[in-house]
Amino acid sequence: MGVELVHGREGYLEMEDVNFSDSDLAYHVKDALKSVSLGDSDSYNQLIGVLHQNGRLSPDDLALLVTSLKAISGAISYVDIVHHESLLTSIFNMSMWDYRPEVMDALVEVIISLAASNGKYVDSCLDMLVSNFLPPRSFSRLLSEPIGIRRKDQVLCRVHSALKDIADLVPLAPLRLWRIIIQRMPNTFSMEPLISIYVENMLRLESSPLGELLGSMMLMAVMDRLVELDVEIEWDDILQEDSNKGIFDMELENVEDFTDDDDNNDDELPKDTLNRKRLGGNLVAEKLDSLMVITFEHLKSCANGGRLVEVFEILRQSFRVTVLNAYKSKFAQFVMFYTCSLDPEYCGVKFSEFLLDMFVDGIYPLTRMSAVAYLASYLSRGKFLSASLVLNILKSLVDWCVEYCQNQDGDISPKAHRIFYAGCQAVMYVLCFRMRSIMEIPRLKAQLLLMPLESLLRHPLTPLKVCLPSIVDEFLRQAKAAHLFTVSETFIFDDLLESEYSRAFGGMERLDMFFPFDPCLLKKCDSYIRPNFVYWSMVRATYDNEEECSSDEGFDEVSMDGNVDNNEDLLSNCSEGNDLDLDEFDNSLNKMSITPKDPLRFSFGGRFEAPTRMPSILRPSTSPESL
């Protein structure tokens, strides 16, 4: 044993010729700690000095750091919260990302020992571990490189196992942990890599053993963050994103041409502002996109682990509380869509039943209308939903509507009966997508023919007049072709997208034009959604066999007219002002190869979808009094 021991206290720090056993070091550290209260802080300060080494450490310094940390874990019972405040602060400020794995292990040992030794340290220890979810700023730029990825793996692995170890020793620690995690969560304005790593950690915790206690809170917090980001994306940003990508220059030219620019306030803004605006929307959209992809991956692994059902229940609660009532929610709801697609038999069914219950039994009208809009969009777009499920839900909806109008007499009153009209519109919307597939199964066809649709739609409340004209139009066409029923009265809508009545029942929130599961505009998530998604172009309508040729023209016409409204923002009433022939307008649009109503073209680098007939984009109406 190196007898060249300690001439005075400094000796123990010089490692060249001296061999200390662990217990010797622990003894010296204990000594150093004890002497502080006696007024002698030399060794103590030197110990702190060792902890503050950073940058590239020589092997000796590294060994010193590791052994000092180990010695501190051995001497934990001598640590006093008052006398040794600076030591504790130094320990809690160390970031595991800065060190090699050996140091990480030793540091984690100290933290676990501290937490287990005294209740006073638990919060700080947990806080230190949670702060290690994120790399220090100096490290962020290395994150995408191999060394960064390796380090991230090493750190997070140890952080999570340390949290588990602390929970084993101090069973009530998780109660305090979730509060700390929520507090430290990066806000919506933080950089994308940081939010992403943090959310990754939260979801990792959810599937860990600690997830039993904390899982639901983690999931709900993540959903909240998704909704917050979602709400930050302005509708205008979406339009900018789509329209400006291709025709940014074009648009400016057009802007000079057009005098009428009441709806298009973009005209007034100089190019730079438009850029920033688009950029702003893009950044938030990118963050949301990344977070949703992380969530989807997590859901996939939950499904593989057989845990999807419990996760689904939590997400459903979160959906009811946040997404359902968030007016401008554009993409966050796709988390539910994806979850259901992973387990159609249980989750898929339960979600539709849940939405139906919210509609039928709900208290607040807006929530009910919102729920039925979600239901209609979900049943139409979910490729994984069976025709029989769709029909069952439709039956319940129709029954509810019939029961409702039995107690009503005459008089169209869009506002008063808005829930009823929302229900009717939902039925028609779903049938536009699903009628053919239902009619193809004899058993289901029989049930559909038995449904009192005709009496419902002919009722004095005239849902056919009040619901969105484009939907009614399409529905009637298909119903006629399927011999479902015919209406004697021809409805002349002039191929309008919307009418005064539909606006009235939709109200200020425009719930008449709310199709929440319309194609997802976020690039990365869409690849997850796409395989399970029904695009309008994929739908075979009941009249398709008979009228192949004519329907194409009708296609363009209706799509054009249906979207004159949408184009208004960009091209400012050119149809109205200039009396353009619709076909010509269509042609000119095609030349520019932009249809703002069809953002998929831009989001997916030229993969084209046929122009959609239905109002298939999630947009607020820009009221076309002019039409």
Place this chain on the structure above:
Amino acid sequence: MEGLKVSDANLVVFIHPSKANKVPQAILCELSSLLFKFNEKFEGVPLAYEVNIQSEYAKILSGLHPYFGVRLKATLLLFSPKPDMLLEGKVVKLAQESVHVVVLGFSSAIIIEEDIRDEFKYKIRHGEKVYKSKHHKRHAIKVGTMIRFLVKSLDEEILHISGSLIPVNTGSIRWLEKHSRDESQARSGRSNKDRKRKR
């Protein structure tokens, strides 16, 4: 085990008007939020409760939010360890410097080296850490052993107990029970012999 007691309490639970149509649930919810937290009024940690609603009438508080107070009688199971009580818990971690114990599955306790009597020596046997008694071969404390220890102090906020294995009647419960049985058998055996001899 000391430290556990059952108490009766007269409580008034104030419920928000939005929960007026599901009062029993609201009461259970409110009482559940008290569990596993040290409560000064009860002088202990409520672990379980049983509720009897006294009256169907509740007084409505005046104010911005008209909470109403439901009177009830509750039977509470309380955990209130005090210094010098003997508690029982399971060992979850052993080290040279300390023994970590979990009591009743939720309260953590630590016994530091200085509070472990000299009888016990820390060893690592076949990769397993153990505290072995020098006097009694079969008295061993490993991870998973249920031990009885003395309470030195309690941190009420996080229910962290500081314990001691100094007293002779602390240690592995299984060994202590067996040992005391053997001793009492031996004693009764001796007294029988004495009685026989006397006759």
